[in-house]
Structure formats: structure tokens, C-alpha cells
Amino acid sequence: MKGRRRPRLSFVWLQACSGCEISLLNSGERLPDLLNKVEIVYFPLLMDRKCGGEGEFDLPEADVGFVSGSVSSDEHLTLLYALRRRCRTLVSFGTCATHGGIPALRNRWSAEATLETVFPGTPGQPTLPAEVPALLDRVYSVDEKVRVDFCLPGCPPHPETIAAVIETLVTGEQPRLPGKSVCETCPTIRTGEMHRTVRRFLNNAEYNSEEPVERMRCLLEQGLLCMGPVTVGGCGGPATPLCVQARVPCRGCYGPVRSEGNQLLDMLNVLASHGVDHRSIVDRQSLLRFSGAHGLLRSVRKTEGVVLMSEKGNKKSS
Amino acid sequence: MKKDPLIIAFCCNWCSYAAADLAGVSRLQYPGSIRIIRVMCSGMVHPDMVLHALQKGADGVIIAGCHLGECHYIRGNEIALARAEILVETLEDLGWESDRLQIVHVSSSESERLVQAFCDMHKRLEALDQTDFAAVEADE
Numbered sequence: 001m002k003g004r005r006r007p008r009l010s011f012v013w014l015q016a017c018s019g020c021e022i023s024l025l026n027s028g029e030r031l032p033d034l035l036n037k038v039e040i041v042y043f044p045l046l047m048d049r050k051c052g053g054e055g056e057f058d059l060p061e062a063d064v065g066f067v068s069g070s071v072s073s074d075e076h077l078t079l080l081y082a083l084r085r086r087c088r089t090l091v092s093f094g095t096c097a098t099h100g101g102i103p104a105l106r107n108r109w110s111a112e113a114t115l116e117t118v119f120p121g122t123p124g125q126p127t128l129p130a131e132v133p134a135l136l137d138r139v140y141s142v143d144e145k146v147r148v149d150f151c152l153p154g155c156p157p158h159p160e161t162i163a164a165v166i167e168t169l170v171t172g173e174q175p176r177l178p179g180k181s182v183c184e185t186c187p188t189i190r191t192g193e194m195h196r197t198v199r200r201f202l203n204n205a206e207y208n209s210e211e212p213v214e215r216m217r218c219l220l221e222q223g224l225l226c227m228g229p230v231t232v233g234g235c236g237g238p239a240t241p242l243c244v245q246a247r248v249p250c251r252g253c254y255g256p257v258r259s260e261g262n263q264l265l266d267m268l269n270v271l272a273s274h275g276v277d278h279r280s281i282v283d284r285q286s287l288l289r290f291s292g293a294h295g296l297l298r299s300v301r302k303t304e305g306v307v308l309m310s311e312k313g314n315k316k317s318s
Numbered sequence: 319m320k321k322d323p324l325i326i327a328f329c330c331n332w333c334s335y336a337a338a339d340l341a342g343v344s345r346l347q348y349p350g351s352i353r354i355i356r357v358m359c360s361g362m363v364h365p366d367m368v369l370h371a372l373q374k375g376a377d378g379v380i381i382a383g384c385h386l387g388e389c390h391y392i393r394g395n396e397i398a399l400a401r402a403e404i405l406v407e408t409l410e411d412l413g414w415e416s417d418r419l420q421i422v423h424v425s426s427s428e429s430e431r432l433v434q435a436f437c438d439m440h441k442r443l444e445a446l447d448q449t450d451f452a453a454v455e456a457d458e
């Protein structure tokens with residue numbers, strides 16, 4: 001970076017829960033160090049700085065812009081365009097931004113159906129309060145709308161990883177993230193023997209709490225739906241994946257291993273190739289709970305029930 | 319009017335692609351909007367490939383492999399069948415009509431059977447897309 005000027009960072013959130021930002025604040029002793037190296041010019045969670053609204057945003061110029069959350073409304077889109085114009089490097093920050101995250105679950109319904117559910121009025125005419133910006137037809141990830149220079153997945157990303165990514169980016173280099181699955185860093189015991197069905201997680205996994213996680217049998221092999229094979233690793237840093245550390249199966253919060261992968265299809269594919277009965281999964285759609293953007297989760301067509309039911313009896317109302 | 323339904327057909331090298339070849343030299347007629355992609359085995363067609371085809375604008379996908387028990391790779395077409403079962407259900411979860419996918423088993427000499435499958439699917443997709451169209455119009 002040139003001169004004495006410290007690299008300027010800007011943080012913008014769209015449809016987000018602020019978890020990603022809180023995660024950065026959680027990076028412990030690394031944080032004060034980091035704050036000495038950079039200048040934060042915009043960060044709604046930390047500082048009060050108004051940048052307009054009402055269709056225009058006047059964001060300060062920045063070297064690196066972080067955007068968390070998914071793109072769900074007109075206002076998000078305007079804000080995102082403004083950020084893209086005002087920063088040199090744009091990072092999509094967290095799984096909502098990289099893959100749609102939890103907000104993209106609404107892609108299973110049309111925007112009209114969503115509004116009717118949330119703001120019920122007379123049927124077919126939701127009463128939308130004036131201050132609510134118009135919804136987009138579906139929820140988009142950031143890279144579907146603007147050019148993104150770096151994707152940092154995680155719900156939220158690990159604090160250490162965020163700090164490391166910022167440190168690398170401000171030197172003008174491209175950080176590297178793990179490209180392998182969660183299973184890659186999972187130390188559980190795998191025997192290759194699978195349960196024939198997937199069981200619900202109503203009882204705990206089998207393990208001895210006296211023993212380290214290394215002595216626990218792989219959760220997927222125990223018949224629990226662990227999304228480790230189809231989820232990109234990195235949540236535990238070099239250590240055990242976070243959920244497995246807590247002896248619960250991975251839910252897939254870091255998004256697919258290949259960024260264009262489909263966690264639902266890939267997971268069912270894993271099960272099918274191991275002869276596991278995929279029909280024993282209770283709520284299949286939820287396997288895409290973190291990555292429904294990129295057109296992967298689509299609203300069920302209007303014609304549903306007309307075209308298909310006649311020929312196939314397997315239609316479910318979803 | 320909606321365009322001719324575009325169908326991507328994944329044909330396995332050993333049986334169904336040979337059948338398609340035979341259909342060609344026998345001058346059997348089938349809709350021109352079918353695009354054949356030769357794969358070594360129907361078992362190598364990952365579900366992602368089917369979804370990818372639909373997302374990129376295909377109206378339907380056919381997976382064609384050898385008859386069960388006659389796979390060149392012994393169990394490839396059984397795997398393809400297991401995957402197709404998953405797909406048929408999952409496509410609907412994902413907002414696609416399951417009719418957009420079909421799996422057929424043909425031997426290398428059964429070119430009529432393959433052509434029949436092509437024509438059937440083409441007709442089905444035409445009907446499907448027309449319904450879509452009508453529903454959208456009625457909506458507006």
C-alpha cells in the first residue's frame with residue numbers, strides 16, 4: 001500500500017444478522033493489532049456514520065470492502081452497487097454473501113408469497129409498510145450481482161480466519177482458504193461401515209465423553225446426517241471442525257466444497273453411492289439451508305399439481 | 319410460441335450411443351432439438367450435471383444407458399438408476415418438474431427404442447411448457 005496512509009476498510013451489511021461482524025470482533029488479541037494497521041471508514045455496527053439512503057448511498061472510499069448478508073431488496077442492491085464503486089477489492093463476507101445463507105431459504109417461495117406471509121392483508125394484496133423496500137424476485141448472493149474479488153464463507157467465518165484474511169489483503173495479496181471438505185480435518189474414526197438409514201438427531205451421538213473426539217466414531221457412519229463430505233472445511237481452523245468438536249453433525253454452514261456445488265444433490269449422491277436410504281431423511285430441502293442462492297433453491301411453479309400429479313403419484317406439497 | 323424443447327441426452331458409449339449412431343445410419347427421424355453428449359457410462363452422470371443442464375436452459379435431460387445387467391462397467395447403470403431415483407424426487411424439491419428427467423435403458427441394436435424415448439420426452443416437454451405458458455398468462 002502506498003505512502004503512510006493506512007489501508008482503508010469498509011464494512012457493509014445487507015440482509016445479515018451481524019454475526020459475521022461480531023465474529024471479527026471476537027478475534028481476541030489479534031484485533032487491537034489489526035486495528036492499528038488499518039483504518040476503518042465505515043462499519044455500522046461499530047461507528048455512527050450516516051451515508052444517506054433513500055435510493056442513494058454516499059459511502060466513503062475504501063481499499064477493501066467487506067459485504068455480509070445476501071441481496072434481497074432494492075435497497076440492498078443500491079447499497080451493494082455503491083460499495084462496489086467505492087472500494088478497490090470487494091470481499092463477500094460470510095455464507096449469506098457467498099451462497100445466500102439462511103435468507104435464501106425464502107427462495108422456496110415467490111416474493112409475493114413471502115410478502116403475503118409476513119405482511120398478511122387482504123388475500124393477494126399484502127399490506128407493505130411504506131418504509132420496507134421492495135423485495136427482489138429472489139435472494140441473491142453477492143457474486144450474482146457484482147464482481148467479487150474474494151469469497152470468505154462461514155456462518156460466521158472463524159475469527160482467526162477473518163483476521164488472517166484482512167492481514168493478507170491489506171498487503172495487496174490474495175489470501176488462501178482451504179479447498180477441501182470438513183471431513184478432511186475431522187479426526188473421528190471411520191470404518192467404511194454405514195448405517196442403512198439416516199436417523200433423526202433426537203438422541204445424542206454415541207461417544208464416551210471421557211474420551212477425546214479422536215475416539216468417536218464418524219457421525220455419518222453412526223447414521224446421523226453429517227454434511228461434512230459436501231461442506232468446505234475451515235470452520236475449526238487446523239483443528240477439529242467446530243460442530244464435531246461439540247459431538248454434533250455438521251450442518252453445512254460453510255457452503256459447498258466447490259463454490260458451484262449443490263450441497264443437497266451432492267449429499268444425496270454420497271448417500272446413494274453408499275447404499276443409504278435417502279428417503280429416511282426427514283426434511284430434505286433443508287440440506288440447502290445455507291446455499292440456496294445461485295438459483296439452486298427455486299420457488300415451486302404455479303403449475304404445480306396440474307402437470308405432474310397426473311402422471312406421477314409422488315408429488316408432495318412443499 | 320415457446321421454442322422447441324431442448325433436450326440434453328447423456329448416452330453411454332457402449333450401448334445407447336451406439337444405438338443413436340444406428341438411428342442415424344438407419345435414417346430414423348427424431349426432433350432436431352436433442353443434443354447428445356457421449357459419456358463413457360451412464361453411471362458417471364453426476365446429479366449436478368443434470369441440474370446444471372437445466373439451469374443453463376435445457377428443458378429436459380435424458381440419461382441413456384445399457385440394460386441392467388449389461389453394463390460394460392458391471393454396475394454403472396445401477397448406480398445411474400439409484401441416482402435417477404434421487405433426482406426425480408429432488409428435482410421437485412428444487413423447483414423443477416420431475417418430468418424433465420428420464421432414464422432409459424437401450425441396447426446398441428435398439429435404435430427405435432431410443433428414438434421413441436426421445437420423441438416421448440419431446441412431446442411431454444411440449445405439453446409441460448405449454449401449461450407453464452398458459453398459467454403465466456392467466457396470472458397476468
Ligand code: SF4
Nearest residue numbers: 017019094095096155
Ligand atoms: S453468514 Fe451467518 S453470521 Fe454471517 S450474516 Fe449470514 S447468518 Fe449471520
Ligand code: SF4
Nearest residue numbers: 183186218219226228
Ligand atoms: S462425516 Fe462428519 S463426522 Fe464423519 S468424518 Fe466427515 S465431518 Fe467427520
Ligand code: SF4
Nearest residue numbers: 235243250251252253
Ligand atoms: S462443522 Fe459444519 S456446520 Fe459446524 S461450523 Fe463447521 S462447517 Fe459449519
